[in-house]
Amino acid sequence: MIGKLQALLPLLGWFYLSALGIACISYIFSGNVRRRYLQLVVIGCLLAASYLSYQSIRQELSFLPEVKKTIKHPFREKIIETNGGEFELYYEKIRPLLTEKERVYLIGQHTKIYHFARMYLYPHGVSFFDTLQMPSPGVYIMSDGEEKNVNKSDIIYKGSGIIAVRVNDPVKGQE
């Protein structure tokens, strides 16, 4: 019976057990002893909170050496270091090549790259396909391994392991 009841104790958790303990002891004692005891409990909790805050501040300080390396970097370098080359590729290189209202299709790219592309190419619409297909006119961006499957004359950008192909006539483009 006692063993079964003991099995219930972990369910209460240390917080509730401690609270129960503190409440019982403060109920047993009275007057000055009780006040001192409660003061000790409060001080103990404040010390624990201070220690955890200290740990947290130390953790923040431990980031400093890494932070110092990048703090003076220009914005463009920071974004390339953190998020990869999407800013450079889509915003600086592909975007100026697009004509008004031209749609962009990403072939076999990761979802995260898709998110960057639809942001940096806005207001141009961006869609993606898993495999090479060219159903509509627009600019198709794919890895340079697909170069053999597209017309060389349609390539408008090549670099960083990708090619961008402008397709005006979808049927011709798919050949």
Added chain:
Amino acid sequence: MTIFDVLFPVLFIWGVYVGVGSLFLYFIQQKLKRQTEQPTFLFLIGQWFLLGAGVVTFVQFICAVIGIPLLFTHVVFGVIACIGILKQTRMRYSFSKTSLVFVLLLPFLFVLAMRLVSKPMYTWDSIAFWTPKMFALWQDQRVFPYSFESFNHPEYPLLLPMVGATTYTLFNAPNEVAVKVALFGFSLALLFLFDGLFSKRVPFVGRLGLLFFYTSLFIVREHMVGEYAGTADILVGTYIAAGSICIFLRRPYEALLFWAFVPWAKTEGSVWVLASFGLTALFYFRDLLKERWRLIVPILFAGGWMVYTKLLGMSSQYFKFSELYARPWIEYFVYAIHSFREEFRNLEKWNLLFYFFITAVLVQIKYILKNKEALIVLGSLLAQICSYLLIFTITPEEQATFIAAAISRLTLHLAPTVFAMTVYVVGLRNKHD
């Protein structure tokens, strides 16, 4: 472009928010025919900043819908801000020793600021919708019905994207580091409000300790400067806490104004607005009845974006009540409760904040029941937690993964208010004695 190039445009944005906020608050206090005593000068700056940011971004949104570019409205607000700041220079404010708290806190804030400017925004939410919305607003300079439909969560409101788009506009480039620095102003403003609330309740060393405690919380740090900087959760927490601090200082109308901007920061805030507006109307019925026409202002701020999204037929993907019939919802509900329990007792993330809060509420419950300000905030906190439990129960996504990804951010909505309320509630006994 380095941090030094970033600083002046960001200071301009902050100046506009402070100036417009000061003028707005001045007119409110004139209309309310009362000049309330301000706890500290920094408290006033914090109030002006947060009110100004809300008003400027909201009016920018209205203007952008009718075709007025963001740059134009920000320049006009720049002129208005100058009038506001000139008006305030004629007032006399004393810089008491209370400001010294921030001199001592400055080294730690500087360390935080260094991490802030070391990286652009990079978390999923930021890449999937918050930053793209800034980019779209900057490119269009207007709000079109289809502006955000290609991004995730087009129904999410525009406080953060407007701040970001204004920053991009001033740089004429998509500079995410500058946006992060601009957003740091919201966290500083909240620290000023906390200090104002504590100034008459807690001795100097205690206030310093409390502010260190709050800024050292892991999740708060991560949202202020780290991984999640650039998501709107810290703004939700900031506006909820700002309103709660005003209600603790017995300024119900100002509290409603701050709370009105909670759904303007993120859609989840609509529950808070309904609960807090309802409870404030209940407890301050006579006061608010005198100001009933002026209540239109906070209601407009709170409901403007919601009306716009409803007119466009946008809705939240999380409210799928059909899920209730398709799953054993009691088990999902119990799991959601356990998740919050686990979150609250996560010492690494929240230190002893929630333990202190729960203990303070339990110990002081008889004083809380006699205090309408505490009841308003506690009731609204409960309503907000219930809404999160409901979302976690009916979410169409895989529940455990969704909770793991969202619970810390949702808890952050409540944490600053929980912090302020803990200090307020502990002080209740003395007041009644």
